[in-house]
Amino acid sequence: MKYFSAAAAAVVGASVASAHTIFVQLESDGVTTPVSYGIRDPSYDGPINDVTSNYLACNGGPNPTTASSDIIDVTAGTTVNAIWRHTLTSGSDDVMDPSHLGPTMAYLKKVSDARTDVGYGAGWFKVQEDGYNNGVWGTTTVINNGGLHAITIPDCLEDGEYLLRAEMIALHAASSSLGAQLYMECAQINISGGKATKTPSTYSIPGIYAQNDPGILINIYSMTSSSTYTIPGPDPFTC
Numbered sequence: 001m002k003y004f005s006a007a008a009a010a011v012v013g014a015s016v017a018s019a020h021t022i023f024v025q026l027e028s029d030g031v032t033t034p035v036s037y038g039i040r041d042p043s044y045d046g047p048i049n050d051v052t053s054n055y056l057a058c059n060g061g062p063n064p065t066t067a068s069s070d071i072i073d074v075t076a077g078t079t080v081n082a083i084w085r086h087t088l089t090s091g092s093d094d095v096m097d098p099s100h101l102g103p104t105m106a107y108l109k110k111v112s113d114a115r116t117d118v119g120y121g122a123g124w125f126k127v128q129e130d131g132y133n134n135g136v137w138g139t140t141t142v143i144n145n146g147g148l149h150a151i152t153i154p155d156c157l158e159d160g161e162y163l164l165r166a167e168m169i170a171l172h173a174a175s176s177s178l179g180a181q182l183y184m185e186c187a188q189i190n191i192s193g194g195k196a197t198k199t200p201s202t203y204s205i206p207g208i209y210a211q212n213d214p215g216i217l218i219n220i221y222s223m224t225s226s227s228t229y230t231i232p233g234p235d236p237f238t239c
């Protein structure tokens, strides 16, 4: 407990300058879109803390979020990069404060209209996750990659419009209830080239996480490099 308090105090001091983060651009088929093109970006970079909120799907609420009139083309079977920045105007050296340790994940939802779908509710499936491996958190990997969050789009999906929800969870204050900081935005994408050979099991957002999940309510300062971390949410869909 003594160790945790010292570490937590250090985090509070360090997190002011470049604390939060936004998924601002998508790199797909070698093309990097302009900031907020085809992505429902908020005007404020703060987290969602309540995992039961509809804003867990595509942000909103405390972080007013606008849908885009654009849709980004994505080829099934390729790896896209969600690009994270501290604010809408930050550079690649300002992704998120390194104190923000936790997993990265990505989800897809098939929709009939990516521009207008509300986001929250049934239909989501996970396609990527990176938790804690030999002492390295998924968020650290994204920060060290200049904000690039690699997501492979399964090649067995049906073509059509989808929402792509990229997520980073910061656990530096997650030892108290509602302390985990969940960052997510939804890109509006159009998948083509899919083989349509397998249909994913889908889940509701909110609904995928509970406040007391072991990956949401957790004291990360008691972990060692050999500790096991349980990534929240369903298992990733694979072809």
Ligand SMILES: *[C@@H]1O[C@H](CO)[C@@H](O)[C@H](O)[C@H]1NC(C)=O
Pocket (backbone or CB within 6 Å): 071, 161, 190, 191, 192
């Ligand atoms: C999605 O891609 C297909 C195949 O390229 C194209 O025919 C369709 O018009 C696209 N839809 C949107 C909304 O961009």
Ligand SMILES: [Cu+2]
Pocket (backbone or CB within 6 Å): 015, 018, 019, 020, 021, 100, 170, 181
């Ligand atoms: Cu923050």
